[in-house]
Amino acid sequence: MRATVCGSAARRLGNLCLSGIAAAAAVAAQSGLESRLSLPSGRVGIVIDTDAYNEVDDQFAIAYALLAPERLNVEAIYAAPFTNARAETPAAGMEQSYAEIQRVLDVLDLPAGRFDRKQAYRGAKTYLPNRGLPRSNPATADIVRRGLADRDEHLIVVALGAPTNVAAAILLEPKLIDRLTVVWLGTQPYSSPQAGDFNTGQDVRASQLMFDSGVALINISGFNVSEHLRTSIPELERHVKGRSPIGDYLFKNVYEYYLQRRKHPDYPWSKVIWDIAAIALFIDEDWIPSRRTHSPILTDELTWRRDASRHPVRVATDVIRDPVFDDLFRRLAASGD
Numbered sequence: 376m377r378a379t380v381c382g383s384a385a386r387r388l389g390n391l392c393l394s395g396i397a398a399a400a401a402v403a404a405q406s407g408l409e410s411r412l413s414l415p416s417g418r419v420g421i422v423i424d425t426d427a428y429n430e431v432d433d434q435f436a437i438a439y440a441l442l443a444p445e446r447l448n449v450e451a452i453y454a455a456p457f458t459n460a461r462a463e464t465p466a467a468g469m470e471q472s473y474a475e476i477q478r479v480l481d482v483l484d485l486p487a488g489r490f491d492r493k494q495a496y497r498g499a500k501t502y503l504p505n506r507g508l509p510r511s512n513p514a515t516a517d518i519v520r521r522g523l524a525d526r527d528e529h530l531i532v533v534a535l536g537a538p539t540n541v542a543a544a545i546l547l548e549p550k551l552i553d554r555l556t557v558v559w560l561g562t563q564p565y566s567s568p569q570a571g572d573f574n575t576g577q578d579v580r581a582s583q584l585m586f587d588s589g590v591a592l593i594n595i596s597g598f599n600v601s602e603h604l605r606t607s608i609p610e611l612e613r614h615v616k617g618r619s620p621i622g623d624y625l626f627k628n629v630y631e632y633y634l635q636r637r638k639h640p641d642y643p644w645s646k647v648i649w650d651i652a653a654i655a656l657f658i659d660e661d662w663i664p665s666r667r668t669h670s671p672i673l674t675d676e677l678t679w680r681r682d683a684s685r686h687p688v689r690v691a692t693d694v695i696r697d698p699v700f701d702d703l704f705r706r707l708a709a710s711g712d
């Protein structure tokens with residue numbers, strides 16, 4: 376499948392280019408697109424789409440979001456598919472993610488009314504098909520329902536893995552294009568010779584739809600951007616371990632990961648907690664500097680092509696690491712008080 380561009384508007388839904396009428400409406404909606412690239416002030420409703428068990432960082436991001444109730448109303452959490460050494464198939468990855476979301480919720484043991492486990496949903500069991508429409512699943516149904524509902528502010532989807540669920544929801548209900556903001560953690564910086572990272576490569580078609588559908592996209596690259604969010608075992612021992620039940624759980628996860636990967640006990644080791652960047656963005660936008668640019672074209676070969684006539688996206692350019700961890704560590708510790 377080649378990365379084709381549909382006319383000057385450069386908007387594409389899977390293999391279907393938007394019709395002329397739809398494209399004109401899409402252009403008219405572009406002023407709304409500009410506003411959706413800005414985060415609302417006050418308390419905002421978000422849904423989180425997470426490949427929670429793919430390694431050890433999504434769990435931090437889930438806890439971070441749920442421990443920031445003054446800023447974030449987490450309306451739902453969706454399990455995203457993944458495949459790696461922990462899951463042989465996308466379906467297994469999604470199920471493992473669903474189970475991990477439940478474990479994090481159990482350990483957090485939030486006050487009644489903050490977040491109920493029934494607000495966690497299973498997602499796609501497969502990546503997007505190469506052609507045609509994907510199957511609906513509990514996550515896509517919930518995104519469609521919330522996205523089309525009358526709301527004070529548009530729905531914000533925070534996608535922390537392959538964006539299969541949100542892309543599938545858009546394909547099943549294209550009205551979502553003008554209703555959502557997607558904060559997606561994935562790709563490499565647009566100046567890089569390569570565009571792919573783990574999240575991008577898991578579901579290339581879904582990733583392409585983030586850039587081609589015209590949905591409002593705030594993109595936080597992995598390499599060289601959220602990659603700044605490195606921590607270490609000594610730092611986690613100092614600030615996280617022993618401070619709260621969720622702190623102990625998160626530390627245990629990272630420590631087991633470390634034991635599997637360290638070269639020897641005296642070797643320096645650090646771990647990127649990638650996904651917390653997408654939550655920190657809401658706490659203080661100055662911590663995640665960003666700029667607006669034309670949506671790049673993600674090719675099938677996972678490289679970038681640029682076209683200045685394309686619609687705008689917002690892309691993070693840096694992460695100020697220390698205040699993010701300071702805020703996260705304080706919230707984790709306070710949850711144990």
Ligand SMILES: [Ca+2]
Pocket residue numbers: 425426427429432433535536650
């Ligand atoms: Ca993730």
